[in-house]
Amino acid sequence: GAGVSQSPSNKVTEKGKDVELRCDPISGHTALYWYRQSLGQGLEFLIYFQGNSAPDKSGLPSDRFSAERTGGSVSTLTIQRTQQEDSAVYLCASSGTSGPYNEQFFGPGTRLTVL
Amino acid sequence: AQSVTQLDSQVPVFEEAPVELRCNYSSSVSVYLFWYVQYPNQGLQLLLKYLSGSTLVESINGFEAEFNKSQTSFHLRKPSVHISDTAEYFCAVSGFGSQGNLIFGKGTKLSVKP
Numbered sequence: 001g002a003g004v005s006q007s008p009s010n011k012v013t014e015k016g017k018d019v020e021l022r023c024d025p026i027s028g029h030t031a032l033y034w035y036r037q038s039l040g041q042g043l044e045f046l047i048y049f050q051g052n053s054a055p056d057k058s059g060l061p062s063d064r065f066s067a068e069r070t071g072g073s074v075s076t077l078t079i080q081r082t083q084q085e086d087s088a089v090y091l092c093a094s095s096g097t098s099g100p101y102n103e104q105f106f107g108p109g110t111r112l113t114v115l
Numbered sequence: 116a117q118s119v120t121q122l123d124s125q126v127p128v129f130e131e132a133p134v135e136l137r138c139n140y141s142s143s144v145s146v147y148l149f150w151y152v153q154y155p156n157q158g159l160q161l162l163l164k165y166l167s168g169s170t171l172v173e174s175i176n177g178f179e180a181e182f183n184k185s186q187t188s189f190h191l192r193k194p195s196v197h198i199s200d201t202a203e204y205f206c207a208v209s210g211f212g213s214q215g216n217l218i219f220g221k222g223t224k225l226s227v228k229p
Contacts, residue, residue: 035217042219100212
């Protein structure tokens with residue numbers, strides 16, 4: 001079956017512009033996670049969605065970052081007024097159910113470059 | 116809060132040699148432990164995990180990891196590596212009672228040479 005998909009695969013933007021990154025989780029998966037993979041920081045958790053519940057935003061690095069999940073499926077991560085330090089690979093993962101013991105299935109990521 | 120330390124950023128090894136990738140964690144609560152692997156130009160995928168029970172867990176491609184609670188370690192081992200094992204390996208934890216967000220180490224790049 002189809003895995004987690006993300007778009008675009010690459011995004012180059014100018015400092016100060018807004019960007020939107022999209023994630024399509026595996027059909028039927030209720031839990032969705034966003035992570036960021038950067039050279040200096042490794043893999044960092046950003047935000048978590050479970051179904052239609054309020055998201056856990058505890059990992060978002062600043063208020064320029066926001067995310068939503070429509071209909072319990074597709075998710076969009078928005079970064080406003082991008083900065084060069086936002087350059088990273090943004091990974092989305094989904095899991096069949098929430099919980100700390102479940103396997104997460106990762107998408108291929110969106111590589112964001114802020115000039 | 117949890118943290119994960121992977122002491123070796125790069126591990127070069129010759130084909131058919133044994134390898135150990137080290138992982139230590141710190142946590143104020145009990146944790147579940149994972150190893151994820153990222154092959155070149157591919158996404159992250161689960162290699163193996165420890166939830167409970169036997170402290171030694173194995174993957175389908177010959178890797179094994181042992182949970183050592185007293186040393187707070189979850190080292191990954193393989194007795195004989197192949198060229199195809201070349202990848203970046205990430206150790207991760209999630210805390211009991213958490214929503215499943217993973218705390219990752221910074222990764223170890225395993226490079227297997229012929």
